[in-house]
Amino acid sequence: NAGVTQTPKFRVLKTGQSMTLLCAQDMNHEYMYWYRQDPGMGLRLIHYSVGEGTTAKGEVPDGYNVSRLKKQNFLLGLESAAPSQTSVYFCASRPTSGGNTGELFFGEGSRLTVL
Amino acid sequence: DQQVKQNSPSLSVQEGRISILNCDYTNSMFDYFLWYKKYPAEGPTFLISISSIKDKNEDGRFTVFLNKSAKHLSLHIVPSQPGDSAVYFCAARVYGQNFVFGPGTRLSVLP
Numbered sequence: 521n522a523g524v525t526q527t528p529k530f531r532v533l534k535t536g537q538s539m540t541l542l543c544a545q546d547m548n549h550e551y552m553y554w555y556r557q558d559p560g561m562g563l564r565l566i567h568y569s570v571g572e573g574t575t576a577k578g579e580v581p582d583g584y585n586v587s588r589l590k591k592q593n594f595l596l597g598l599e600s601a602a603p604s605q606t607s608v609y610f611c612a613s614r615p616t617s618g619g620n621t622g623e624l625f626f627g628e629g630s631r632l633t634v635l
Numbered sequence: 636d637q638q639v640k641q642n643s644p645s646l647s648v649q650e651g652r653i654s655i656l657n658c659d660y661t662n663s664m665f666d667y668f669l670w671y672k673k674y675p676a677e678g679p680t681f682l683i684s685i686s687s688i689k690d691k692n693e694d695g696r697f698t699v700f701l702n703k704s705a706k707h708l709s710l711h712i713v714p715s716q717p718g719d720s721a722v723y724f725c726a727a728r729v730y731g732q733n734f735v736f737g738p739g740t741r742l743s744v745l746p
Contacts, residue, residue, distance in 0.1 A: 524678070553734075560644070562724060563679070563736040578733065610678055622667035622686075622728050626678035 522546050526611050526627035533601045533634045541596040541630050543611030550616040552594035553578075553624065554586060556607040563610065569594055601634045608632075638662045639727050641737035649745050654712040656740050658725030661706065665727035665735075668701060670710045673722045673739070682723075683710070715744045 524545045533539055543552065550571050555563040565578030569588040583605060585597045594613075598605060608631050612624040640659045648654045658668075666687050671679035685692040685699045685708070692699050698711045712719055725737040 555736075560738055562639075562641075562738040563726075565733055565735075568733060612678075622684055623669060623681040624671075624679075624726075624734060626671075626680070628678045629676070 524611055524613055524625050524627035526609075526630045528630060529628065530631050531633070533598075533632065535602060535634060537601050538597070538599050539601065539632075540598075541609055541611075541632075543594045543596070543613075543627060544592055545594075545611075545613040545625070546592065547613060547615070547625065548591070549613035549625070550591075551614045552588065553612045554584070554594065554596045555610045555612065556580065557610060557629075558607050566596065566609075598632075601632075603634045606632060606634045638735045639725055639737040641725050641740050643740050644738070645741040645743070647743045647745060648715045650717055651714045654710075654715045654719065654742055654744065656710040656712075656723050656725075656742065658708045658710075658737055659706060660708075660727055662727070662729070662735070663706075664729055666730045667728040668699070668708050669726045669728070669734075670697075670699060671724045671726060671736075672719075673724065679724055712742075715742075717744050717746055720744045 527542045553568040554566040564580050567586040572591040575586045587595045608629050611627040669684040670682040672682045673679040683697045701708045722739045724739045726734050
């Protein structure tokens with residue numbers, strides 16, 4: 521059981537380039553999330569999805585787009601990368617009910633550097 | 636304005652002693668509070684949670700206390716072990732929807 525898998529793990533981009541981060545989960549979870557982690561700021565929500573075909577903006581959505589064409593996949597796109605988007609990106613998922621704990625299941629992270 | 640605050644960026648504790656990590660929140664619309672642990676180069680992993688209708692939840696060495704009137708929660712680790720050294724994030728769930736995370740506290744457990 522792989523859980524939540526993110527690809528790629530590392531990427532270096534030049535300003536203005538585009539790229540897509542892929543998140544895949546095999547737990548049949550309805551909810552999926554993209555967060556970015558920056559020093560001293562914790563995890564900030566970029567976009568999220570409450571089910572296949574749905575997406576919504578989080579706290580810091582500017583400069584990013586997402587798509588949830590299949591239930592198991594949640595894609596995060598950067599159309600024109602900027603140095604301010606240098607960060608570690610985490611994908612997470614959870615079932616609708618959230619169980620008794622309400623927990624999120626995280627991927628291992630994708631470190632993106634924009635030069 | 637941060638809705639979830641962890642005012643101590645770091646904490647050092649001797650092995651075997653108690654570690655107390657604190658978290659404050661400003662939003663009354665949270666239904667769950669959670670603690671996540673994160674090692675370098677790994678994703679956060681769930682540690683323990685508490686429903687907003689409870690004031691204490693215990694799981695082995697880990698206990699979370701919730702004081703709703705003070706909008707404060709704390710994580711107690713007893714006894715602390717070197718393997719507990721990590722960054723701990725406090726998080727709150729907005730009634731069945733999104734999660735808001737604090738900035739994290741780096742715990743160092745000294746042998």
